[in-house]
Amino acid sequence: MSNAEENPETITCPAATAHGPCVQLWPAREVPLGGVRGVSVSRTLPQRGLPTVGAWCFLDSFGPAEPEMSVLPHPHIGLxxxxxxxxxxxxxxxxxxxxxxxRPGELNLMTAGNGIAHSEFSWLEDSSSAEPMRGLQFWVALPESSRHDEPAFEQHRELPDFDSGGLRIRVLLGELAGHRSPATTFSPLVGAEISATTDGVNMLPLEPSFEHALLVLDGSLRIDGQDIAPGPLAFLGAGRHELSLEAETGSRFVLIGGEPFTEELVMWWNFVARSQEDIEAARQDWEAQSGRFPAVAGHGPEAGAEAGRIPAPPLPNVRLTPRRRG
Incomplete structure (x- = not known):
């Protein structure tokens, strides 16, 4: 998905430091995507004081909305x-x-490496029973050792899906409670969708070297005496061997986590880089339609409403200033 803000903020993400256990609520902000036929999303990463959770550096949730998504081809690097x-x-x-x-329950994972372009459109399989669009898109920052690799794409329709106490867990990336996703990762991390299958207090095992955060999708949770409703991102810090959470049956949330990311990141528009010069070069290559970002089939002049590409917004005219965790 494209970050289609007219004036995207440049974000310098210093190397992360581990936090002890905590519950910090970071509010979402509404962002329009994809032009007049696009969608609006609720963005909870990055934040001014919380640029990353492990290598997770971006989280949008969209919908429920009418089944209409039209995000034209746009580029990515480094994620x-x-x-x-x-x-x-x-x-x-x-x-x-x-x-x-x-489709719901399936995972798309695209590794941008040195450069890739893609589009995302809603697809109505049966107009008489079209469901509202609702979903999540995350970005994971690639470490220096992998960020210049060739791009790749994979789809996973079979993911680990298991019960743990009163929780139903599906592992999207990484490993949780001894169950590992087949999706390719480049740093130690975890991502999972979790639902409460019983009322009451449930225990979720965690990797203590990871920092974690969660986003409630349906219902509500209570953690460390604090109520958490859909909307904000709840940052849980690091050092937890397990998470005690209270939930009603049907409450659902996503968990993300990983080892604190030790590399400084510069993020702007759809690019995750290490310097403003990296970003300037990627923007120039996209605008010049260079071979770094080949065309996406199906979006040529013959495509009608799906023709075109998303142009890069203007670059900022100031140098970057580091952003610290608050």
Missing amino acids: QTVTWPLSGVIRHRDSLGSDVLV
Whole structure:
């Protein structure tokens, strides 16, 4: 998904430091995506005082909304996009030639490496029973050792899905409670969708070297005496061997975590880099339609409403200033 803000903020993310256990609520902000036929999303990462959780550096939730998503081709570098629909169907096409539908319960994982372009459109399989679009998209920052690799795409329709006490857990990336996702990762991390299957207090095992955060999707949770409703991102810090949470049956949330990311990041528009010069070069290559970002099939002049590409916004005219965790 594209960050289609007219004046995207440049974010310098210093190397992370571990926090002890805590519960910090970071509010979402509404952001329009994809132009007049796009969607609005609720963005909870990055934040001014919380640029990353492990290598997770971006989190948008969208919908429920009318089943209409039109995000034209746009570029990425230095990251992985993780697309997780909750309802509705999304058609993904990219400059590698991938053309797939992703449905609820299926994972799309695109590794940008040195450069990739893709588009995302809603797909109505049966107009008489079209579901509202609802879903999540995350970005994971690639470490220096991998950020210049060749791009790649993978889709996973079978993911670890198991019960743990009163929780139903599906592991999207990484490993949780001894269950590992087949999705490719480049740093120690975890991502999971979790639902409460019983009322009451449940215990969720965690990796203590990871910092974690969660986003409530449905219902509510109570952690360390604090109520957490849908909307804000709840940062839980690091050092937890397990998480005690109270929930009613049907409450659902996503958990993300990982080892604190030790590399400084510069994020602007759809790019995750290490310097403003990296970003300037990627923007120039996109605007010049260079071979770094090949065309996405199906969006040429013959495509009608799907023709075109998202132009890069203007670069900031000031140098970057580091952003600290608050």
